[in-house]
Amino acid sequence: MKDYDFLKLIKKQKKLSSYIRLYFIINNKHYFLNQGILKIGFESKLTISKNRESLILAFSKMSFLFDEIIRLRIIGYSNRKESTELLYLLNLIPINRKIRTFLDWKVFDPDYTREMSRLFEVRNDTIHCVSLNEVKYNPKNIVSLSNELGFKKFRIDLETAWKKLLKVYVLEQEKIDWSKLLNDLKL
Numbered sequence: 001m002k003d004y005d006f007l008k009l010i011k012k013q014k015k016l017s018s019y020i021r022l023y024f025i026i027n028n029k030h031y032f033l034n035q036g037i038l039k040i041g042f043e044s045k046l047t048i049s050k051n052r053e054s055l056i057l058a059f060s061k062m063s064f065l066f067d068e069i070i071r072l073r074i075i076g077y078s079n080r081k082e083s084t085e086l087l088y089l090l091n092l093i094p095i096n097r098k099i100r101t102f103l104d105w106k107v108f109d110p111d112y113t114r115e116m117s118r119l120f121e122v123r124n125d126t127i128h129c130v131s132l133n134e135v136k137y138n139p140k141n142i143v144s145l146s147n148e149l150g151f152k153k154f155r156i157d158l159e160t161a162w163k164k165l166l167k168v169y170v171l172e173q174e175k176i177d178w179s180k181l182l183n184d185l186k187l
Helices: 003-012 052-074 081-092 095-104 110-127 148-173 178-185
Strands: 021-026 029-034 037-040
Touching: 003 021, 003 178, 021 052, 021 148, 052 081, 052 095, 052 110, 052 148, 095 110, 110 148
Parallel strands: none
Antiparallel strands: 021 029, 029 037
16 A cells, blocks of 8 residues: 555544554645544745744754654654653754764765754754844855845755755655554554
8 A cells, every 4th residue: 555545545534543643745745643633734845034933933843853753763653652752752852862863873864964963053043042143054154144145045955954854754654554554543
């Protein structure tokens, strides 16, 4: 069974098991199955404006996918007690450790790991600033997010990293046994 067939079948179900939690992407459309309810997930296109709220939202989407990759690799799509406990622990782990873990697990290559680390430094600075004028980005040369060229460079790099993260996520998702998942979803 393919992911698309799985989606068609679960949309027809009147009741789904609440013991499944899965964020999945099919044909650039995102879905989140949680607590027996199928919802629409994030947009595949990341829209970034030159303000703190937009950046924090973009990074929170990336962080969410980081946690979902870790969940898939450790406990799969389970939404039982171990899922709640793992989500609790994931909230305690600094983002730079998660990025490093992806390198160790060979989910990220060394270049992408460095790129993500640099991007998430901007997230940290953005959280602790009043204005983006205080934030610098250091891909190879330090640029300020306060000027148009600096922000444009950052935005392009973040959008590119997001697209790659979506591909990484889909690769992890391809390891799911969709037929088994469909059986687990039935009450």
